[in-house]
Amino acid sequence: MGKRFVPLVLILLLVILHAQLWLGRGSVPNVSELQQKLDLQKAANAEAQRVNEQLASEVRDLKEGLEMVEEKARAELGMVKPNEVFVQVAK
Template identity: 65%
Template sequence: MVNRVVSVVLLALLAAIHAQLWLGHGSVAYVKELQQQIKDQYAANALEKAENDRLASEVNDLKDGLSTVEEKARSELGMVKSNEIFVQVTKR
């Protein structure tokens, strides 16, 4: 009778451990989901880092020379020098 009780208790513990492994907070599916979230976050971080690097480069260009400032003024604001004529071409 004692052997039977011990066997039942051990089987119950084994079932509880398996339930935790497959269904609980630390389950295999939960870990895979977290790993996918980590991969997605790394990809998003890489995109943001590339954008930050581009913006830092643009800031350095603006600090270093007036050619970038002039280019931005011409393209974004439509500014021209005193002896130039502004011509805008539109596509149909």
């Protein structure tokens, strides 16, 4: 009886460990899914970082001089200087 008990226990432990590897919390499919989520989040973070840098650049330009204010007023509000003629070219 003792000769059969040890191999059965070892096989049972092997089956349990194998089940954890494929079905448990840290299983191969679970890790793969988490890696995909991580990659998507990294891409979203990179895009948000790019937008933040662009906004910081605009803020810096607005603080440093009036050229950016004038450009924004012309582009977004259609403002023109006195004695200036606005010409719009359609493409």
